Amino acid sequence: MLHLRGLSCRMLDRTYPQEWVEHYNANGYALRDPIVGWCLEHVGVFRWSNPDMPDPYGVMQKAAEFGLRYGAAISLGPKNCRSIFSVARADRELLPKELEELEKLGRHIHQLLPRELELTVKQIEAIECVAAGMRMKQAAAFIGISDSALKFRFRAIREKLSARTNAEAIQRAKDYNLI
Template identity: 85%
Template sequence: MLHLRGLSCRLIERTYPQRWIEHYNANGYALRDPIIGWCIEHVGTIRWSNPDLPDPYGIMERAAGFGLPFGASISLGPKDCRSIVSVARADRELEADELETLDNLGRHIHQLLPCELELTVKQREAIECVAAGMRMKQAAAFIGISDSALKIRFRSIREKLSARTNAEAIQRAKDYNLI
């Protein structure tokens, strides 16, 4: 699953075999992946075996070598806020009902991920202090709120940015040009 906002990847969740993920990353396939390219340019569903899918780098053949010979992807949303969901099987092409399930799942996930992402003035103030190097206690004192109020702000920031930690929230806020 990828959720792209502009040129930033807001969410990536992968459950493919770890060996494939490591090989894919080590070889920089994301920028040459024919599925990602197709999904950025189109809305809809495509099977990985589609003969019209250009794959000059042979990435789909390499995926098959890692036990991912059959797959399909769905692309949803406008170009500036696109979600891509892909699934693969080792034994056969996905059937029509499985593609429909993929479509429904993709639409559900896409609706959960807002395309417009903004921090409130208070959230931005809090995250900017910590991003600048202040400890939580210092940031709370600087802003003039309690430690627990700052923790609540950061909880809402993490939720909004789909981050697990404050450090991850700060990095995502920077990546999305929110701070």
């Protein structure tokens, strides 16, 4: 699953075999992947076996070598807020009923994702201090709040950004162009 908002990737979840993911990343396939290209330009369901799909870099042939022979992609939402779901099998094409269920599941997940991701002015102030290298105690003193108030702000920031740690929250805030 890939969720894009504008030019930023907001969510990426891969369940393909680790060997394929490593090969895909090492060879920079994301920018050459014909499925991703199709999904960025279209909404709907697209089978990997579609004969109209150009694949000048042989990404799909390489995927088949890793057991990802048959698959489909589901592209949902407007271009400025697009979710892409791609699934694969080694043994057979996905049945129409399976594609229908996958599209329904994809729509449900897409609707659950936040439409706009924003931090409050106070949250931005807090995360920028820590991102600049201040320790939590220093950042709290600089902002003029208690340590516990800063921890509370960071808990809310982590929740909004679906981050487990403050470091992950800072990285996501940078990735999402929030700071």
